[in-house]
Amino acid sequence: METNFGPKVIFELPGGVIITETVVNTWIIMGVLIIGALILVRNFEKKPKGVQNAVEMIVDMIYKLTEQGMGKDKLGFAPYVGTLFFYLVFANLWGLTGFRAPTADTNTTFALAIITFFMIHFFGVRKKGILGYLKGFTEPIPFMLPLNIISELATPISLAFRLFGNIVGGLIIMSLLYGALAGLSVKLGLPVPIFEVAIPSIFHMYFDIFAGVLQSFIFVMLTMVFVSMAMD
Amino acid sequence: MAVYTGLVEFGWTFIFQIINTIIIFLVLKKILFKPVREFMISRQKGIEDTIDEADTIHNDAMALKAEYEGKLEQIKEEGREIIKDARLKADEQGREIVKEAQDKASSMIKHAENEIERENIKAMNELKDEITSLAFMTAEKILRKKLDEKEHDELMRKFVEEVGETEWQS
Numbered sequence: 374m375e376t377n378f379g380p381k382v383i384f385e386l387p388g389g390v391i392i393t394e395t396v397v398n399t400w401i402i403m404g405v406l407i408i409g410a411l412i413l414v415r416n417f418e419k420k421p422k423g424v425q426n427a428v429e430m431i432v433d434m435i436y437k438l439t440e441q442g443m444g445k446d447k448l449g450f451a452p453y454v455g456t457l458f459f460y461l462v463f464a465n466l467w468g469l470t471g472f473r474a475p476t477a478d479t480n481t482t483f484a485l486a487i488i489t490f491f492m493i494h495f496f497g498v499r500k501k502g503i504l505g506y507l508k509g510f511t512e513p514i515p516f517m518l519p520l521n522i523i524s525e526l527a528t529p530i531s532l533a534f535r536l537f538g539n540i541v542g543g544l545i546i547m548s549l550l551y552g553a554l555a556g557l558s559v560k561l562g563l564p565v566p567i568f569e570v571a572i573p574s575i576f577h578m579y580f581d582i583f584a585g586v587l588q589s590f591i592f593v594m595l596t597m598v599f600v601s602m603a604m605d
Numbered sequence: 606m607a608v609y610t611g612l613v614e615f616g617w618t619f620i621f622q623i624i625n626t627i628i629i630f631l632v633l634k635k636i637l638f639k640p641v642r643e644f645m646i647s648r649q650k651g652i653e654d655t656i657d658e659a660d661t662i663h664n665d666a667m668a669l670k671a672e673y674e675g676k677l678e679q680i681k682e683e684g685r686e687i688i689k690d691a692r693l694k695a696d697e698q699g700r701e702i703v704k705e706a707q708d709k710a711s712s713m714i715k716h717a718e719n720e721i722e723r724e725n726i727k728a729m730n731e732l733k734d735e736i737t738s739l740a741f742m743t744a745e746k747i748l749r750k751k752l753d754e755k756e757h758d759e760l761m762r763k764f765v766e767e768v769g770e771t772e773w774q775s
Contacts, residue, residue: 377609380618393610396621403629410637417644419651432641451642452634460629475622479613484622541612 378545380478395478402463402475442597450600453492457485458593465540465585468547469577474585477541479533486533489596493528497603532595539588543580550576737765 380393413428421429435455439448461476468474475481498506510521550573558566610616741761 377612379609379612379614382608382610390617391610392621393616393618395618396625399622399625403625403632406629407632407636410633414637414640417641419648428641429645432638433645435638436642452638453630455638456626456630456633459633460626478618478622480615480618481622483615484619484626488623488626537613 378541378548380473393478393480394473395475395481398467398472399464399475399481401472402460402467406459406463438593439597442594443601444605447601447604450597454593454597457596458589461485461536461589461592462586465589466581468540468544468581468585474540474544474581476536476588477544479537482533482537483529485536485592486529489532489599490529492596493525493599493603496600500604528599532592536588536592539584543584547573547576547580733765736768737761740765 380395383392383394383397385391413424417425432455435458436448436451439451439454442454443450464475464481466474468477494506497509501509510525511518512521551569554568554572555566557568610618737758741757744757744761
């Protein structure tokens, strides 16, 4: 049974730059997404048919989601929202392949949360001007200033740990479950570890598929809401 | 033996993941979201344009139809008007022709009457002359003597006129 739940180091570049399985898995996911997009968008025709309908529906869904979550004037965020959503869904479901999900790593979740954090403040300043933006911290009363600052700083931390906790929690539970089922097979002296066949799939459904898709959606929705709130 | 990093440990992975996220965002934006979105918008615009165009053409056609129907009606009206005018004109012309003919006929009749009158008078005068000379000759024969022509001519004319007035007037 695995005792270390941290990501594995795959190789080390000169200068002590460690490449973990998180980064490698992310590269694989990026490759899948990019190649998939290239193949799907390659043969677009004026009269849609087959898979083109599905691609158009998904892209349209992303734009509609952005419009609902952020407003019509912020449709420019849709490509980032869509990218984030696709990347998170793939990353969260990556655990099903037997590899480690990239989101089961605080480095990944914090990277995404920091990008959201910078988006909140960059677009807030750009929309309201630096003074209007700073004034927002003293509302509704100046006394709230420290609380507002803490609240702003807490946003990326809560975003990152919510996602990380859900995914890594599932990972640990699944790992413990596999260990327990394997142990049970050994204890009963079965030649084939029969318990590991069907039972984990139910837990995979919950921890990987349900929690994974849900957390992807939550992360995307919160990013949209925070950025659009900073701008309005 | 595999080397593991800590479960919550920040390292180079953090930098890599930020860069990875930005790269995947830029690439997907370029190859997926932008082209698909533009494709869909252009198609939607194309459909809207086609519908608008069809509407415009339909409206134009309807306007043309109404115009031509109006024109046709106008032409029919004009045709009726022309026929009516022609009929009126023909009637008038006919009447004029008849009137002219009548006038001409009446004037010819008058002319003929006048001519007859003149011929009558002429004939009567000739007859009078004839009778005068006849009477003169008769008288000459009866008297068998030469008369002063001038005197007797006057006498005879008076006689004949008296005779003519009584005889021809009745």
